[in-house]
Amino acid sequence: MISLFARGFDRSTTAFILVILGLAVAVPLLNLMLPPESLFHVPVYIVSLWGKYASYAILALSIDLIWGYCGILSLGHGAFFALGGYAMGMYLMRQIGTRGVYANPILPDFMVFLNWDHLPFYWWGFNWFAYAAVMVVLVPGLLAFVFGWFAFRSRVTGVYLSIITQALTFALMLGFFRNNFGFGGNNGLTDFKDVLGFNVQAAGTRGALFAITCVVLAAALMMCRALVTSKFGKVLIAIRDAESRTRFLGYKVESYKLLVFTLSACMAGVAGALYVPQVGIINPSEFAPANSIEEAIWVAVGGRGTLTGAILGAVVVNYGKTYFTSGVLAPYWLFVLGGLFVGVTLLLPRGIVGTILHLWSGRRRPDTPDPDPQPVGEPAPAE
Amino acid sequence: MDERETSALLYLDGVTVSFDGFRALNELSFTIDPGEMRAVIGPNGAGKTTMMDVVTGKTRPETGDVLFDGIHRLTDLYESDIAELGIGRKFQKPTVFESHTVEDNLRLALKADRRARAALTWHDNVDEVTRIDLLFETIRLGALRSRPAGSLSHGQKQWLEIGMLLAQEPKLLLVDEPVAGMTDAETHQTAELLREINRERTVVVVEHDMTFVRALDVKVTVLHEGTVIAEGSIDQVSANERVIEVYLGR
Numbered sequence: 001m002i003s004l005f006a007r008g009f010d011r012s013t014t015a016f017i018l019v020i021l022g023l024a025v026a027v028p029l030l031n032l033m034l035p036p037e038s039l040f041h042v043p044v045y046i047v048s049l050w051g052k053y054a055s056y057a058i059l060a061l062s063i064d065l066i067w068g069y070c071g072i073l074s075l076g077h078g079a080f081f082a083l084g085g086y087a088m089g090m091y092l093m094r095q096i097g098t099r100g101v102y103a104n105p106i107l108p109d110f111m112v113f114l115n116w117d118h119l120p121f122y123w124w125g126f127n128w129f130a131y132a133a134v135m136v137v138l139v140p141g142l143l144a145f146v147f148g149w150f151a152f153r154s155r156v157t158g159v160y161l162s163i164i165t166q167a168l169t170f171a172l173m174l175g176f177f178r179n180n181f182g183f184g185g186n187n188g189l190t191d192f193k194d195v196l197g198f199n200v201q202a203a204g205t206r207g208a209l210f211a212i213t214c215v216v217l218a219a220a221l222m223m224c225r226a227l228v229t230s231k232f233g234k235v236l237i238a239i240r241d242a243e244s245r246t247r248f249l250g251y252k253v254e255s256y257k258l259l260v261f262t263l264s265a266c267m268a269g270v271a272g273a274l275y276v277p278q279v280g281i282i283n284p285s286e287f288a289p290a291n292s293i294e295e296a297i298w299v300a301v302g303g304r305g306t307l308t309g310a311i312l313g314a315v316v317v318n319y320g321k322t323y324f325t326s327g328v329l330a331p332y333w334l335f336v337l338g339g340l341f342v343g344v345t346l347l348l349p350r351g352i353v354g355t356i357l358h359l360w361s362g363r364r365r366p367d368t369p370d371p372d373p374q375p376v377g378e379p380a381p382a383e
Numbered sequence: 384m385d386e387r388e389t390s391a392l393l394y395l396d397g398v399t400v401s402f403d404g405f406r407a408l409n410e411l412s413f414t415i416d417p418g419e420m421r422a423v424i425g426p427n428g429a430g431k432t433t434m435m436d437v438v439t440g441k442t443r444p445e446t447g448d449v450l451f452d453g454i455h456r457l458t459d460l461y462e463s464d465i466a467e468l469g470i471g472r473k474f475q476k477p478t479v480f481e482s483h484t485v486e487d488n489l490r491l492a493l494k495a496d497r498r499a500r501a502a503l504t505w506h507d508n509v510d511e512v513t514r515i516d517l518l519f520e521t522i523r524l525g526a527l528r529s530r531p532a533g534s535l536s537h538g539q540k541q542w543l544e545i546g547m548l549l550a551q552e553p554k555l556l557l558v559d560e561p562v563a564g565m566t567d568a569e570t571h572q573t574a575e576l577l578r579e580i581n582r583e584r585t586v587v588v589v590e591h592d593m594t595f596v597r598a599l600d601v602k603v604t605v606l607h608e609g610t611v612i613a614e615g616s617i618d619q620v621s622a623n624e625r626v627i628e629v630y631l632g633r
Binding site for chain 2: 232234241242244247253255259
């Protein structure tokens with residue numbers, strides 16, 4: 001097990017982990033320790049904004065793990081992210097207690113508004129953080145397991161799989177939009193007060209949430225790197241490159257796909273759970289098919305099959321989105337996003353990090369053969 | 384496990400496969416004895432590749448029986464189970480893991496526990512390296528071991544794939560058109576390689592190239608429209624009128 005994790009430290013991963021952990025400490029400190037008038041003071045909204053980017057980065061990592069290394073292009077990962085987010089949101093709703101508009105100690109406001117007289121069974125237990133934390137991982141994981149079991153056993157691959165993942169997230173969106181589904185309908189869950197007894201609005205809590213998200217991101221990166229450099233990861237790449245060859249070698253391709261898909265969904269759930277307290281709301285629009293497509297674009301921009309690229313892509317694209325949608329250029333954001341995708345596909349098919357790694361290994365090759373080259377190569381398109 | 388039903392290593396009896404009414408295999412029956420090398424020839428559409436698909440579990444026949452080693456009913460098993468029983472398959476188009484190194488291609492093929500749990504706890508070991516070195520001696524690609532497999536030439540990929548099959552330590556090797564697209568020298572070397580492999584393992588070669596089949600000098604089975612129309616030495620089958628009519632005499 002130790003050797004599995006020791007393998008996780010190559011140079012670019014180590015650099016990323018150090019930067020992420022550095023930010024985890026520096027950003028909250030610059031917010032809390034410096035007076036607002038200081039040049040280096042980081043306003044609290046920036047802390048939460050970058051916390052949001054960090055949770056998106058975890059989501060992007062989960063997509064890269066299955067797309068970049070196993071060739072499974074999920075265009076429904078937003079669903080697992082949102083489910084994790086809802087599980088956390090339900091905990092946060094139960095923490096509001098009598099501070100809601102209707103001051104009902106048990107029922108969240110929207111249930112009182114709908115004249116419900118008791119808490120539905122699927123809300124039971126969400127007043128305990130530990131229970132909610134288990135659900136954050138379990139619900140997306142279970143859905144992915146059942147979905148994957150049927151899809152992979154029926155040998156659904158390529159665009160067909162991508163399409164049914166879109167259908168999955170779309171169906172969930174329609175469900176969650178309904179008031180009688182019991183998750184707040186189109187308003188979703190919001191107006192949170194406390195998390196583990198700390199005020200979610202307080203600068204200290206926001207700094208802590210940011211730091212926790214960064215630590216989880218660093219741990220997720222390490223775990224993914226250890227996974228893809230293990231023999232398990234080599235089998236995943238083998239499946240990506242030549243699925244039937246892998247099968248005729250005796251590997252049960254379905255089991256490998258199912259395991260990595262479920263793991264990826266659990267990661268996406270954790271990302272969603274970290275996202276919700278920082279943005280203060282979760283609603284059915286998180287299930288929108290367009291979101292899931294955008295998430296795949298982050299990974300493509302950063303570089304498929306590199307892990308670090310997924311993180312960079314998520315941050316760069318979302319930083320761009322924040323920048324463009326908050327100025328005079330706001331109406332043009334979707335054009336920029338579309339242009340970005342077309343541009344990256346045509347000009348940088350390996351993505352940002354993929355291209356850098358490729359140039360780097362090309363420059364080194366003549367004199368010293370790379371003993372363990374990055375498995376970047378030519379990540380097969382989703383067929 | 385019930386009693387062995389036949390002494391043959393591979394036994395096909397009355398196997399029929401049809402696609403949209405077209406009978407790719409029509410009551411196909413033949414047997415392969417342990418240790419032999421067999422060439423299967425036939426014109427396009429004779430059912431050669433479909434026969435391999437049935438044996439390796441990719442296609443399920445409508446009727447008929449396929450027995451391996453006299454006890455395993457292959458028609459009930461999945462591809463991965465059949466591979467683990469000891470049947471290796473080489474595709475017509477060389478299929479290797481392009482972004483893995485040549486060495487990793489062999490490593491993934493080495494006979495070992497195929498379950499995900501084993502793959503997660505795997506670590507480098509001397510035994511594996513020894514086995515890989517031995518394979519490199521057979522397929523003669525040792526100098527390229529740390530190159531990505533995608534950078535190999537067509538012929539080298541064919542050999543790597545054969546090496547991967549050997550790494551599985553199969554009892555039976557099914558080889559689909561191994562010399563398609565090879566130079567004369569490579570074809571000659573491939574015939575040598577297959578003969579070397581045949582010393583320890585049973586081999587079935589599907590091939591179009593008659594000079595190659597002649598060079599192998601083994602028993603030949605001729606397929607036409609999904610059934611066996613002749614069987615014997617290459618000289619015997621070339622003299623068969625039916626064979627001349629459908630295949631050789633075009």
